[in-house]
Amino acid sequence: MYKIIITFALLVFSSIATAQSDYNLPLGVTDISQKVYNLHMTIFYVCIAIGLVVFGLMFFAMIKHRKSKGVKAAQFHESTLIEIIWTVIPFFILIALAVPATQTLIEMEDNSNADITIKITGSQWKWHYEYFDHDFGFYSLLSTSPEQIANTKEKGVNYLLEVDKPLVLPINKKVRFLVTADDVIHSWWVPAFAVKQDANPGFINEAWTRINEPGVYRGQCAELCGKDHGFMPIVVEVLPEKEYQQWLDSQLSSVLLAKEKEQQDLNSGMTMEEAMTLGEQVYLSLCAACHMPSGEGIPGAFPALKNSKIALGDVKKHIDIVVNGVEKSAMQAYGQQLSLKKLAAVITYERNAWGNNTGDLVQANDVQQPANK
Amino acid sequence: MSDKTLVHKKNNQLIAKLVSVVMLMFLFGYALVPLYDVFCDITGINGRRFVQSTPQISGLNESRLINLQFTTSVAPDMPWKFSPMTKTIEVHPGENKVVKFSATNISPNTVVGQAIPSVSPGIASLYLNKVECFCFNRQELKAGEQVEMGLSFFISSDIPEDINTLTLSYTLFNVTAVNQNKQPI
Amino acid sequence: MSTLVKNNNKKADIDDFDHAHDEKPRGIMRWLLTxxxxxxGTLYLGFxxxxxxxxxxxxxxIRAELFQPGMQIVDPNFFNQMTTVHGLIMVFGAVMPAFVGLANWMVPLMIGAPDMALPRLNNWSFWILPAAFSVLIASLFMPGGGPNFGWTFYAPLSTTYAPDSTALFVFAVHIMGISSILGAINIIVTIMNLRAPGMSYMKMPMFVWTWxxxxxxxxxxxxxxxAAVTMILTDKYFATSFFSAxxxxxxxxxxxxxxxFGHPEVYIMILPSFGIISTIIPAFSRKKLFGYSSMVYATASIALLSFVVWAHHMFTTGMPLAAELFFMYSTILIAVPTGVKVFNWVATMWRGAISFEVPMLFAIAFIILFTIGGFSGLMLGITPLDFQYHDTYFVVAHFHYVLVTGAIFSxxxxxxxxxxxxxxxMYDERLAKLHFWLSLISVNILFFPMHFLGLAGMPRRIPDYALQFADFNQLVSLGGFAFGISQLLFVVVVVKCVRGGAKAQEKPWDGAEGFEWELPSPVPYHTFSTPPKVK
Incomplete structure (x- = not known):
């Protein structure tokens, strides 16, 4: 019997020791994450040790002090001394654990003297990253195809952990995250950095990291945020400083190009075919989560577009809703998220898909905001 | 029989006490709302403590510079463009400063907005004094209207040494539907 | 069930000297008006x-959907409804009523009282429960579905972004709450006013103390x-903004x-377990409970501490450092009285004369598995670690160890x-042993790998997951199905036992102590019309 217990204990130990890579906390790539990992392992071993002692005694009693062995029960049932001992010893063990925990925590909460500030905004169901020191930001959406999720296509290696545009950060810089949300509470979590920070709508929270190694690190939203909570991953691409600078420069110049493009779009129209193709793309990536690819919505939760008053009625009203959102509802204002051309295309798509054959073709110019006119 | 009535009486007294505990705890649940506000006002924990102050005239501390960042968010149902005209400034504790924010209503309707402030680190909100702020009132913009909104503030000279970066965030909410009267926050 | 009734009646006719009270309606009316x-107690336990x-x-x-990566069986919105309603039903519908049922049955017997102090209130507090759960379950069939914001219903997901059926959820929670409060008042009044003469507080059985x-x-x-659900209601429907920035x-x-509310609630679901285990361990060790008074004090201090640790569920919400430290220290402090309890149980077994009937098997499994849940709780209480564990399957593993192998095993x-x-x-010992071993093995296959899933980075409440989590999820699901099926055995054992079997003696467990074992088995319908003598 002892042998079984000891073998079992050894098995547990060895399986844990080898489990490091896949089924334990990641060691991570920051000083903090490594401290957290060490703390985790220390406390884990302390728990194992206490468990072995307590359960060891218990199993000893279960084996030796059995009625079937003809044992007569002892009569003792009180001892103040023993009660005091087993109150005090755990207390000191706890103090021993609390000291390193406190040190690590104080370090984690020191957000001062950051080199780079990134503002992270969660919304249903995507992340928005803004480089605070530059006028530049982008949305980061799940890039796994719906076919993979529906099991009609083979799943890729990074299934559900891949995005269209990852956050890019440099190594060896103190990066400060300002975290907030647009609608419900989300939580930005990258295990390799040991950073998890809730994004509360209307409030701003801070966290920081300093990454030691370049690479691609993946995480997920960690706070239930509605239907597609499981489908808003986080991908961070960490580059050496020089490459990071190059990346940033190229991004900043492409922002300028995009603005010029926008002007061109205003002057040149799309054909119906172009609008429908582009519109379908936009619709599936942003709108289909709620209104469903079939345009039928989810009754009681998200309204249908197919045969709806909005999609078949006044074009101006339709544009207004897509661009400015609907107050006190999950319908966001997409005016600031999408280019005029994409807005026009998706509205055209909604007015002509699923048998909504209005024949309306909306152009970028039609969508242009009243303020700009 | 008298035994039974005695027990009944004892029971009823006890029930009355227990029911009042229940009632009190229900009220306590509600009392947590103002208690939380008071607690936040004292400790600044949710970064939300803001009172109108009069301008500072003394206590300028030129030996320290604090990096102040401004950022804005716009609620998803809010058809305005809203951004700080200065993203970062450096201020001495005790120094009076004015910064401007720009807001544009890009919708075809009149919309009322309310900006809600939040400071990080939360504790710093105790030292950020606002003399005048657009967030004290609701703002109404007609279709296409654009305004510059001012914020006049100073940082108390007793701000702790370890705070050297401070972020002030405004989230702009659409309150057109609930705009009965202009309440200060 | 009806057999149980008949047996009770027959016995009652023979044993009860107070025949005047024995007239009761038959059939459904008996249960409605009892x-x-x-x-x-039987109604509560059955419900x-x-x-x-x-x-x-x-x-x-849930486990079927998570059996493989990809969406197979349900859509994500329905998946969220399942996790939400599963949590609500298990907490408010399964665990709490089971404890209230045990209290109803056993507290009057253990303290030598003729009945609960407020019998008519007792009837009412049970019968509003089925109504509450009918409303909750019916809300799943509303357009837009039932509650999908998790059993913790964090705002604003449960207000602005909640489905139309949220009012029903609020209504159901209110009724469940009223039922619990009425039940609790009844138990307090019973214990304080109806103890047999001579039974001082420090002579009460542990189960009575913990309850x-x-x-x-x-x-x-x-x-x-x-108050919280009422605020949710007014925020959603009446334009208040308690929780809206x-x-x-x-x-x-x-x-x-x-x-x-939530942290004391956790202890509401575990303290009565401590009472049950403190009753069973001595009975099958044939030795008095070690450290009775320290057990009482430990229980009371756990209860008091439970009111100053709540924010350990919220370490990632952006709390200031001082608050994080305070809640970390107060949380890990709970390990001390909880440890005392475990040590006392082990000391009770030490040098006893232990036998392993099914109640004892479950009690021993409780001690070990609950302690594992306690260890993961200690780890979660360490704030820097919680940043990694929070809202992952590590937490799911933790609270299922505490609630399934803890509360439900007890x-x-x-x-x-x-x-x-x-x-x-007597119940069928062979079948019951089978039930125990199947449950023990399957429950660990079900919940133990969840620790590793959480550490590896799988968030909770997700309907689909990345490929590296696939093998463990499959294992967990298999364990889940096995555990679910094993519980059908429990029903078989109970039904068999109600229908017949070997006659039970007055005191079937030779080490058991207490008034209830001085009564005939089955217990007559009316007991202790004259209070028993405290030895």
């Missing part, structure tokens, strides 16, 4: 078993939950209020322990 603590299977069926849907403290937790904590509120405030232990007393027959 004010007898034993009938109401809780039913809810255990309803909530369990939802868990099966006494639990009842106080209930009347203090549940009204706060009632736009109107000057704060969504984090909701979490504070919720967990101010309920099973108690049920096997007292079944002979309730029905007058």
């Amino acid at each position: 004010t007898n603590h034993k009938d109401i 809780s078993l039913l809810m255990f299977f309803v909530g369990g069926a939802m868990a099966m849907v 006494f403290i639990t009842a106080f937790l209930l009347i203090v904590a549940i009204p706060v939950l009632a 736009a109107g000057g509120g704060d969504p984090v405030l909701f979490q504070h209020i919720f967990w101010f 309920i099973m232990a108690g049920a096997y322990f007292w079944l002979p007393k309730w029905t007058g027959y």
Whole structure:
């Protein structure tokens, strides 16, 4: 019997020791994450040790002090001394654990003297990253195809952990995250950095990291945020400083190009075919989560577009809703998220898909905001 | 029989006490709302403590510079463009400063907005004094209207040494539907 | 069930000297109108078993969807409804009513009282429960579905972004709360006013003590939950903004209020377990409970501490450092009184004369597995670690160890322990042992790998997951199905036991102590019309 217990204990130990890579906390790539990992392992071993002692005694009693062995029960049932001992010893063990925990925590909460500030905004169901020191930001959406999720296509290696545009950060810089949300509470979590920070709508929270190694690190939203909570991953691409600078420069110049493009779009129209193709793309990536690819919505939760008053009625009203959102509802204002051309295309798509054959073709110019006119 | 009535009486007294505990705890649940506000006002924990102050005239501390960042968010149902005209400034504790924010209503309707402030680190909100702020009132913009909104503030000279970066965030909410009267926050 | 009734009647006719009280309606009316603590205890236990299977069926849907990566069976919105309603039903429908049922049956017997102090209130507090759960389950069939914001219903997901059926959810939670509060008041009054002469507080059986403290937790904590759901209701439907930043509120405030209720609630679901285990371990060790008074003090200090640790559920919400430290220290401090309890149980077994009947098997499994849940709780209480564990499957593993192998195993232990007393027959020991071993093995296959999933980075409440989690999820699902099916055995054992079997003696367990074992088995319909003598 002892042998079984000891073998079992050894098995547990060895399986844990080898489990490091896949089924334990990641060691991570920051000083903090490594401290957290060490703390985790220390406390884990302390728990194992206490468990072995307590359960060891218990199993000893279960084996030796059995009625079937003809044992007569002892009569003792009180001892103040023993009660005091087993109150005090755990207390000191706890103090021993609390000291390193406190040190690590104080370090984690020191957000001062950051080199780079990134503002992270969660919304249903995507992340928005803004480089605070530059006028530049982008949305980061799940890039796994719906076919993979529906099991009609083979799943890729990074299934559900891949995005269209990852956050890019440099190594060896103190990066400060300002975290907030647009609608419900989300939580930005990258295990390799040991950073998890809730994004509360209307409030701003801070966290920081300093990454030691370049690479691609993946995480997920960690706070239930509605239907597609499981489908808003986080991908961070960490580059050496020089490459990071190059990346940033190229991004900043492409922002300028995009603005010029926008002007061109205003002057040149799309054909119906172009609008429908582009519109379908936009619709599936942003709108289909709620209104469903079939345009039928989810009754009681998200309204249908197919045969709806909005999609078949006044074009101006339709544009207004897509661009400015609907107050006190999950319908966001997409005016600031999408280019005029994409807005026009998706509205055209909604007015002509699923048998909504209005024949309306909306152009970028039609969508242009009243303020700009 | 008298035994039974005695027990009944004892029971009823006890029930009355227990029911009042229940009632009190229900009220306590509600009392947590103002208690939380008071607690936040004292400790600044949710970064939300803001009172109108009069301008500072003394206590300028030129030996320290604090990096102040401004950022804005716009609620998803809010058809305005809203951004700080200065993203970062450096201020001495005790120094009076004015910064401007720009807001544009890009919708075809009149919309009322309310900006809600939040400071990080939360504790710093105790030292950020606002003399005048657009967030004290609701703002109404007609279709296409654009305004510059001012914020006049100073940082108390007793701000702790370890705070050297401070972020002030405004989230702009659409309150057109609930705009009965202009309440200060 | 009806057999149980008949048996009770027959026995009651023979044994009860107070025949005047024995006239009761037959059939359904008897159950609807009963004010007898034993009938109401049976109703509670039966209802809780039913809810255990309803909530369990939802868990099966969850595990079936998570059997493989990709979406197969349900859509994400329905998946969220399943996790939400599974949690609500298991907490408020299965675990809590089971404990109230045990209290109804056993507290009057253990303190030598003729019935609960407020028998008519007792009837009412049971019968509003089925109504509450009918409303909750019916809300799943509304357009837009039932509650999908998690059993913790964090605002604003449960207000602005909640489905139309949220009012029904609020209504159901209110009724459940009222039922719990009424039950708790009844238990307190019974314990304080109806103890047999000579039974001082420090002579009360541990089960009575733990329930006494639990009842106080209930009347203090549940009204706060009632306030929280009322605020959710007015925020969603009546334009208040307690939790909406736009109107000057704060969504984090909701979490504070919720967990101010929620953490005591956790202990409401475990303290009665401690009582049951403290009853069973001595009985089968044939030795008095070690450190009775320290057990009482430990229980009371756990209850008190439970009111100052709530924010350990919220370390990632952006709390200031000082608050994080305070809640870390107060949280890990709970390990001390909890440790005392475990040590006392082990010391009770030490040099006893132990035998391993099914109640004892469940009790021993409870001690080991609950302690594992306690260890992961200690790890979660360390703030820097919680940043990694929070909202992952590590947490899911933690609270299922505490609630399934903790609370539910203790309920099973108690049920096997007292079944002979309730029905007058011994349960089928062979089948019950099979039930125990199947449950023990499957429950660990179900919940143990969840620790590793969480550490590896799998968030909780997701309907689909990355490929590296696939093999463990499959294992977990298999364990889940096995555990679910094993519980059907429990129903078989109980039904068999109610219908007949070997006659149970007055005191089927030679080491058991207490008034209940001085009564005949099955217990007569009316007992202790004259209070027993305290030895």
